Amino acid sequence: MPGRHFLQIPGPSNVPLRVLKAMDRPVINHRGLEFAGIAKALLDKLKAVFKTETGTPLIFPSSGTGAWESSLVNTLSPGDKVLAFEIGEFSAGYARAARSQGLEVEAVELDWGATIPPEVVYERLAADTGQAIRAVLTIHNETSTGVSTDIGAIREAMDRAGHPALLLVDTVSGLGCLDFRFDEWGVDVAVTCSQKGLLLPPGLGILCVSAKALRARERATTPRHYFDWGPMMAKNAEGYFPYTPATNLLQGLGEALDMLSEEGLEHVFARHARMAEGVRRAVAAWGLEVLAQPGARSNVLTTVKLPEGVDGDALLVESETHWDLSLGNGLGPLKGRVFRIGHLGDINDLEVLATLAGTELALRRMGVKVDFGAGVAACQQWFYANPLPGRVG
Numbered sequence: 001m002p003g004r005h006f007l008q009i010p011g012p013s014n015v016p017l018r019v020l021k022a023m024d025r026p027v028i029n030h031r032g033l034e035f036a037g038i039a040k041a042l043l044d045k046l047k048a049v050f051k052t053e054t055g056t057p058l059i060f061p062s063s064g065t066g067a068w069e070s071s072l073v074n075t076l077s078p079g080d081k082v083l084a085f086e087i088g089e090f091s092a093g094y095a096r097a098a099r100s101q102g103l104e105v106e107a108v109e110l111d112w113g114a115t116i117p118p119e120v121v122y123e124r125l126a127a128d129t130g131q132a133i134r135a136v137l138t139i140h141n142e143t144s145t146g147v148s149t150d151i152g153a154i155r156e157a158m159d160r161a162g163h164p165a166l167l168l169v170d171t172v173s174g175l176g177c178l179d180f181r182f183d184e185w186g187v188d189v190a191v192t193c194s195q196k197g198l199l200l201p202p203g204l205g206i207l208c209v210s211a212k213a214l215r216a217r218e219r220a221t222t223p224r225h226y227f228d229w230g231p232m233m234a235k236n237a238e239g240y241f242p243y244t245p246a247t248n249l250l251q252g253l254g255e256a257l258d259m260l261s262e263e264g265l266e267h268v269f270a271r272h273a274r275m276a277e278g279v280r281r282a283v284a285a286w287g288l289e290v291l292a293q294p295g296a297r298s299n300v301l302t303t304v305k306l307p308e309g310v311d312g313d314a315l316l317v318e319s320e321t322h323w324d325l326s327l328g329n330g331l332g333p334l335k336g337r338v339f340r341i342g343h344l345g346d347i348n349d350l351e352v353l354a355t356l357a358g359t360e361l362a363l364r365r366m367g368v369k370v371d372f373g374a375g376v377a378a379c380q381q382w383f384y385a386n387p388l389p390g391r392v393g
């Protein structure tokens, strides 16, 4: 199809031309001087996006799932107990990853659409008088349901309970879209990857680890090799990696971090908040419902409930086939019952409006009675009344 493909899934997100160009170069020697300069600068630059001065960023050639594993095998030992919250496919996946490493998971199952309630974190930790729980597994942005969690409030609940557990945060679809404060929130391990707010293709698993997490690593006995932080940190100090890194992706990451810093992180967050509100208004104008509970709705993506009898997977086939528009499918128990609109990364007002227009067309083909332009108009009105700061209104 001519024109641009509309990749509006909640990650991988669209890769900006600047980042593509930064990667479009001959592969360089990963043991050479040029690479060492690039890697050192990059690891330092990553600190800004995590909002940390004390944390250590680490990059593995992997996806987010590998970064999950890395967070667990370096800090915990088989038989250790962790507290996990299952509020969707990915938070449940993090808990599954923990079980696979021989950890004992105390899982709190909540509605898919709910956030992680700080009060429940407090109660579970306060009840753990023997302090058997070694880590709390949380998720900043649950990509299956479109729900965000207030990690600062989770930290506050942990402190109130006076519990020493590590705070592990999956911010795979949060970082670079939503405010993340590694130092202020006392995060011990933040887990993310390249293909969402960091504007790259898939291929990098990225972590930021605290001094406390590094101390936990010294005691942790879970077998680890590829994802071990020790050799990675030792080589990173010289600008290198213990094995062949994804050199071109790393060059792209440098460019992506520059783009985020040039726009200004606070502007990036405000842009995401504004686009998300526009999309939510469109969903309401269609007479459909957002899955996420009010107050927990993500600025990264919107998960939309479909009327009974309308198959979400078939809807995605319609949008792809006729309008070259990729929307996200329902995951796990939500399969077929919802669809997800990604509004993250390198995206602007007109791209959001075109996505909504394409979604209206596909919904109509599925027999959903939406008026053409209803969602688009609701979103336009919101954008018009709320110009981005720094733009002519």
Ligand SMILES: Cc1ncc(COP(=O)(O)O)c(C=O)c1O
Pocket: 011, 063, 064, 065, 066, 090, 139, 141, 142, 143, 144, 170, 171, 172, 173, 193, 202
């Ligand atoms: C919140 C969250 N965590 C973890 C993952 C797993 O990441 P990956 O598919 O890169 O392994 C995803 C993937 O979309 C995700 O959205």
